[in-house]
Amino acid sequence: MRAGIVGLGRMGRTHAENIVNNIPSIKLVAACSIFEEELIYAKENLLVEETYTDFESMIDNANLDLVLVVAGAEVRPSMVKYAIEKGVHTFAEKPLGLTISEIEEVVEVIEKNKDKTKFQLGFMRRFDEDYLYAKEIIDNGDIGEITYIRAYGIDPSSGLDTFVKFAKNSNSGGLYHDMSIHDIDVIRWLTGREFKRVWATGANFARPELDNVGELETGIAQAQLDNGIMVHLVAGRNAPHGYQVETEIMGTKGWLRIAPVPEKNMVTIFDNNGVKRHCSASFPERFKQAFINELSHFVKCIKENKEPKVTAYDGLIATKVALTCKKSLEENKIIEI
Amino acid sequence: MRAGIVGLGRMGRTHAENIVNNIPSIKLVAACSIFEEELIYAKENLLVEETYTDFESMIDNANLDLVLVVAGAEVRPSMVKYAIEKGVHTFAEKPLGLTISEIEEVVEVIEKNKDKTKFQLGFMRRFDEDYLYAKEIIDNGDIGEITYIRAYGIDPSSGLDTFVKFAKNSNSGGLYHDMSIHDIDVIRWLTGREFKRVWATGANFARPELDNVGELETGIAQAQLDNGIMVHLVAGRNAPHGYQVETEIMGTKGWLRIAPVPEKNMVTIFDNNGVKRHCSASFPERFKQAFINELSHFVKCIKENKEPKVTAYDGLIATKVALTCKKSLEENKIIEI
Amino acid sequence: MRAGIVGLGRMGRTHAENIVNNIPSIKLVAACSIFEEELIYAKENLLVEETYTDFESMIDNANLDLVLVVAGAEVRPSMVKYAIEKGVHTFAEKPLGLTISEIEEVVEVIEKNKDKTKFQLGFMRRFDEDYLYAKEIIDNGDIGEITYIRAYGIDPSSGLDTFVKFAKNSNSGGLYHDMSIHDIDVIRWLTGREFKRVWATGANFARPELDNVGELETGIAQAQLDNGIMVHLVAGRNAPHGYQVETEIMGTKGWLRIAPVPEKNMVTIFDNNGVKRHCSASFPERFKQAFINELSHFVKCIKENKEPKVTAYDGLIATKVALTCKKSLEENKIIEI
Amino acid sequence: MRAGIVGLGRMGRTHAENIVNNIPSIKLVAACSIFEEELIYAKENLLVEETYTDFESMIDNANLDLVLVVAGAEVRPSMVKYAIEKGVHTFAEKPLGLTISEIEEVVEVIEKNKDKTKFQLGFMRRFDEDYLYAKEIIDNGDIGEITYIRAYGIDPSSGLDTFVKFAKNSNSGGLYHDMSIHDIDVIRWLTGREFKRVWATGANFARPELDNVGELETGIAQAQLDNGIMVHLVAGRNAPHGYQVETEIMGTKGWLRIAPVPEKNMVTIFDNNGVKRHCSASFPERFKQAFINELSHFVKCIKENKEPKVTAYDGLIATKVALTCKKSLEENKIIEI
CATH class of the missing domain: 3.40.50.720 (NAD(P)-binding Rossmann-like Domain)
Structure with missing residues (x-):
């Protein structure tokens, strides 16, 4: 092809x-x-x-x-x-x-x-093996009904200075549109539900100068989905240890945590600092296989004339929710979607 | 004595x-x-x-x-x-x-x-060795300035039915006053800051009948402290694996997680379900040593004529914040404290 | 090609x-x-x-x-x-x-x-990203001089019955030649040293009938390399949780453990059994990427006219050590290689 | 009393x-x-x-x-x-x-x-809550028949220089008698079986000068118990991260690992080195509660006129096995006990 x-x-x-x-x-x-x-x-x-x-x-x-x-x-x-x-x-x-x-x-x-x-949008997390594994457990009913989801999307501190320079001249679209958009899509995909209301807030403790350019080093949000599922989002650009994409799903019968430690590999290191795991440093590293899988899926859909799993509509809705977070942040109040 | x-x-x-x-x-x-x-x-x-x-x-x-x-x-x-x-x-x-x-x-x-x-209030977590260890790391400046805190206080599912029966006849004071009060105190203690505004919300997916008695099986809150530190609280009565008291502190230079898995002991079990850790089942088990330490501290303060570390005022403030969460839940809006 | x-x-x-x-x-x-x-x-x-x-x-x-x-x-x-x-x-x-x-x-x-x-032998572990990561840390000198290595190669219990049937009619070559051969090669590769003497012993507690066909459900060995590095091997066919390929390297300044828990993915499950990780179930799953990498390396060597990293000589030596383990097992004594 | x-x-x-x-x-x-x-x-x-x-x-x-x-x-x-x-x-x-x-x-x-x-010997590990928990699981039959045990007793590197000075003027009794004796007792206690034969060997890579005083920085042993259970011991004085007392028990139906990471507490630290746990630094820290428990047990036995769980005979046998390890090390051969 x-x-x-x-x-x-x-x-x-x-x-x-x-x-x-x-x-x-x-x-x-x-x-x-x-x-x-x-x-x-x-x-x-x-x-x-x-x-x-x-x-x-x-x-x-x-x-x-x-x-x-x-x-x-x-x-x-x-x-x-x-x-x-x-x-x-x-x-x-x-x-x-x-x-x-x-x-x-x-x-x-x-x-x-x-x-x-055919059209497919690049929400690659839906093709990541960890997320797919969690989805299967959820769809099997093993954790009961979903009650609460917590999703972190936080870039490593190693890129913070670069971002600060970038932000002075460019527009990232805002932290929620740039980072949380994947979390928003994942939550819609895992639950089959839509966001209903949200309160977002943020702070710049490490780089206060970001206040001046309307950007955030760390932003959070609390939301309700249309059936009452509760959500906490944390997005940011200052994870000291690596690229922290973590998702927790609490169900009535069990909980799942996807990548609470974003382990780089299966090597544990014992040294005079303690016992540690190194972490994924970036999205191309963390989601390498997911990026491959999403394109393989697209090819398969083209060949078999099937609808790809991620639609443009999914992108539209995720953007709507992310922009509502931005508005909530600016007005510091709860906004209905 | x-x-x-x-x-x-x-x-x-x-x-x-x-x-x-x-x-x-x-x-x-x-x-x-x-x-x-x-x-x-x-x-x-x-x-x-x-x-x-x-x-x-x-x-x-x-x-x-x-x-x-x-x-x-x-x-x-x-x-x-x-x-x-x-x-x-x-x-x-x-x-x-x-x-x-x-x-x-x-x-x-x-x-x-x-x-x-002398008077001392029973906020025993301030005497738990894990919390004290985290406090020392924070006070050393090792994680920089605190940006965000996430605190979970969730009772095990094994007690859920008992609670439902209790709730039909009695008043727990509400989930936030009953469970989150410790988290609220810990956050004040770790940061030296006061809560400023909060939005709380909850849901009863496992036991919908709790709706009828005004109780919650799971409740969450998002808050800001007076210097902008951001807070997420999760309280509940339905942790499938044990007694989940977990606290995460994100600083500008490092993060700490206290008991992300509430390990019962240091035994790892490999069996046909995978590789697992068993968890603490209750507060007397999890905080046994903290309960001992707080009383030893009180005796020491009496003997040495010193002011105990936890005052009645700490209790008053924690109650104020917890009751504000309850009010926010009832009105489903952000409330200033 | x-x-x-x-x-x-x-x-x-x-x-x-x-x-x-x-x-x-x-x-x-x-x-x-x-x-x-x-x-x-x-x-x-x-x-x-x-x-x-x-x-x-x-x-x-x-x-x-x-x-x-x-x-x-x-x-x-x-x-x-x-x-x-x-x-x-x-x-x-x-x-x-x-x-x-x-x-x-x-x-x-x-x-x-x-x-x-060109010729290349299928010791794929040398191309596994975890093993390569450990090798790099060792070669950097970060853990000092290697003192001791422990290597486990244990197939999952789920395949034990199949193996027992197979063993009644066929010859696996013996547990050490079949399973430990990879560990032997990894140890030679990580240390650059040769095996000098070994004592191997085994037991069949789960399937005593394996005694009759000269096979082992679990076998161990203790060895010394030519510079005094100490080695423990465990090989087997009865890991209850999955495919346990684990390697520990103790150095004078640090230790490494590769896959102490053979995590299937990054999903942690909290349920009424505790908090668990699921595990890799087989070698094609665990070493999928290593199998791909070794062939990509071979193609690269052909194209660039370079010597592949794994030679036939490596295979010869690993077989010699494995067959010495078998002899030691049969005679229950230390044998020089 | x-x-x-x-x-x-x-x-x-x-x-x-x-x-x-x-x-x-x-x-x-x-x-x-x-x-x-x-x-x-x-x-x-x-x-x-x-x-x-x-x-x-x-x-x-x-x-x-x-x-x-x-x-x-x-x-x-x-x-x-x-x-x-x-x-x-x-x-x-x-x-x-x-x-x-x-x-x-x-x-x-x-x-x-x-x-x-009454008499009681100080094998405090039998009173440690982790070891007791493992014993209970084993005695319940949950892991089937014991096949293999691996036991590490390794002092932290922080004490290595002190030990080297000590060893020049004094006699520790040898690494196996000083350190492995607890592991030997634990293995006898967990299995109810006796050691039958052993091969021990050691090396001094970090402090070669220990060769001159007949001491070891790291020593290992392989043993068989009287019913065929297989054993690996590692003893030492150079654990970079803390006090590594770890015990693994492989059974036909499940495995247990006691303290594979000797976690100091339940605090996980995320910083620019990765994600880590700090470790116990010494035996008084690691076994504080076990030391208390063993004395409480002794008092109880005196009051209730019962036989304490650890006898002088247990000490005699453990010493015999440890001294056999020492002899095996000196002669570099398998010795029957």
Whole structure:
């Protein structure tokens, strides 16, 4: 299956290298970027046949079966619409756009073309083996009815200074849209329920200067789902030990904790500091297999003409909840969704 | 040091047996109860010299250095005031009363007599070795500034049916006053800060009948402290594996988790279910040494004429926060404290 | 790179499916087996172009760059020699044969042809990320000099009955050759040292009938390496919780434990049995990525004309040590190697 | 119950302070030592009524119900015999002496007087709650028949330099007699079986100078019990993280690991080194409650005229096995016991 990719930043390279090294069913033939060094990298390291600086040219000329849209969130809506309308199966990173209205437009185009062109959104956690294992236990009824979920999505402290620099010049979309969006999707997926109301609040103790640019180093939220399930979210950019993506599900008969310690591997170290485990340092490391699995799933859906598990609608709703968190933070009050 | 005790229910017996078996510096000489079987137990098992059915008689006649007030919360205020005014050093279980105003009166009496008569409240977690170890790490600055605290206080599922029966006829004071009060105190103690606003909510998935009696099987809260520290509380009566008292402290440089798994001991079991740890089943088991330590501390303060670490004022504030949680739950809104 | 495979039992299928699903750089074009159902499986599931019932025919006709020899240990020596002499790069499963002398012959042929034809032996643990991580820590000097190594290789109890049936009619080669051979290789690899003397002993408490067929349900050994490093081995077929491959390395400055609990994933389960982790159930599960990595390494060595990390000589030595353990067991005494 | 103690080194102080602070049923009234500072400590810190420099004087004059013999192993035999013959219940630290023959004499005296005078040996691990919990699981049959036991007794690296200095001038009795003796007793107690043959070996990688004084920094042994149970022992003085007393019991249906990580408490620390637990630093810390429990058990046996659980015979056998390990180490061969 011939694939192209647009955007070869950190996330784009993660996908591209997974395809080249780990996914025999996809052949990466074309890359598109506005940065020359990304195109050089694509030719030399990914060995793509063709490179483009214009997305529409790539879609029109490269004879692709599928395309990965990993460029910035501000250009994703138009790209996804173009590819879908040209009949190229499209995988896009989240979020699908920066505003609700532009995402709604994309959802509409996808919906209209869904019989002939497949779309999948990059909520890779649904393809992570830990999350799938937990989902199976829940669906078996082993933990009874879900009562409470706690979800952490916290980037490592090692990236905090870089983020502070970035935040002075750019817009992350806000902590909840940038980080909690995965947790919001996971909670919807695990429970089959929708968020109903939320109170979000945050603080900048390590880097008070983030106050000035409207960003958060740590943010939390408390929410209720439509059937009364209770939720706590913690998002942040200052986990001292690594990349802390942790999810706890309390049921009436049992609880699950996914990655309470984000173990890097199965090596335990005994030294003069005590007994320790090293931790995952980043999302490409933690979710390497999930990124591979989500693309394999997409290929399978294309081949078997099935609906991919993650839809554009899932992205729309997750964005709505994340933006409501942001509004709640700004107004410091409970907001209904 | 001659001691008396009033109230020999589960908590009273915990204290009494600790004194008899583990605290050489206290001699338990008198017991008071309105239940005859408790007095029989006191004579036969605790080997006390004298038993009383009237608290004031015990204080007037038993020549006590100190008294433990463990009887029901509705009678604690008058008992504590009587003992203090008679010059008997008094240790009382929490809460100090059921309403803010009656606790305020007790605080006033204690304050007035503090030069000659010592008082200590039963927030035993401040004397638990795990909590003390965490406090020392925090006070050393090893984890930087505290950003976020998560505190769970959840009774085991094994007691849920008993609680449901109890709740039909009695008043627990509400989940937050009954369970979260310890977490509230621990958070004040660890941070040196006060609660500012809170939103509490709850649900009864395992025992919906608790809705009818205004009780909760699981309740949560989100709060801010006066300097912006963020807090999540979870309280409940349905932990499938044991007695889950867990506290997480995120600092700008490190995090601590106290008892994420409430390990019963250091035995790991490998069997056809996987690899597991058994858990503490109850508060007398989990905090056995803390209960001993708090009384040893009280004796030491009496002997050395020092102020005990836990004051009646601490109890008053913790009750205020817990009752605010209850109000927030009832009104489903954020309330300022 | 065009590959063929001979032998499509459990181990052969593990390799074949990894190639088809996870290794884009290898194309599996041919399969050879004496069992018709294995060839049907190869055509239908692996989609190979050609199937053979005779190994030499496959080598002569299928135009292979490389071949995987996974058929039974009794036929491996002749197959490896044939493929190597015909200039087909060869990857073979361990052990390379059943006797020292036949393995020595194979080593000689490989050695003679090494300039033009590559060979690699299937000690996949050297390619496991946990073992590689430990090796890096050791090579950095972080744990000082190695003093003691403990290595467990124990199959799950779930396979015990199957093994007992198998053992009545077949020859596993003995517990040490079948199971400890990986541990022996890992110890040589981690330390760069050779085994010097060993005492092995075993017992059959769960299945005493294994005594009659000269097999062991659990066997242990104590050994010294040539520089005095001390070793404990435990091998077996009765781990109640899963597939227990665990290695401990004590150094003068630190210790490492690789997989003391063979965690299946990062999900912790809290239920009425306590708090538990589920475990890996088998070698294809535990070492899935290592099996992929070892083949990727072999392809890389072929392409870059480099010597693969695991040689036939490594297999020869590991077999010698394993067979010495067997002899020590039979004579119940310390034997020099 | 009036108690005296002889020997107030590290172990003596551990017992003495436990009595004074934690065991209401024993009153420590007399102390004996040949070191003046120990007697000053006893008067000032333990508040004993009387001090002695001569053991026999203490026994003759202090009107004791029981005595703790914690002085050096070379004087224990005569002291225990004297106290027992004078009718004073005697608790003695292990080992009961340095040679088999002198211990046999002590056992004989104790045996002759057992109807009127109680004796208990200080194998405190039998009173540790973790070991008792494991024993209960084993005795319930939950893990089936015991197949293999691994026991580690390793002092922390922090004491290694002190030990090296000590070893140049003194005799520890050898690593197995000093450290493994507890493991040997635990194995006898858990299995109800006796050691049959052993091969022991050791090495000094961190402190090669220990070779010159016939001491070991790390020693191991492999043994068989009389019914075929297999045993691995590791003893040492160089655990980088703390005091590693770990015991693993593999049964035909389940395994137990006691303290694979010797957790100091229930605090988990997340920092830039990873996620870690701090560890117990010493035997008085690790076994504090076991030391208290063993004395409480002794008092109970005296009061109820029952046989204490740990006999002098247990000490005799454990010493025999430990000395056989030493001989095996010296001759580097398997020795029958």
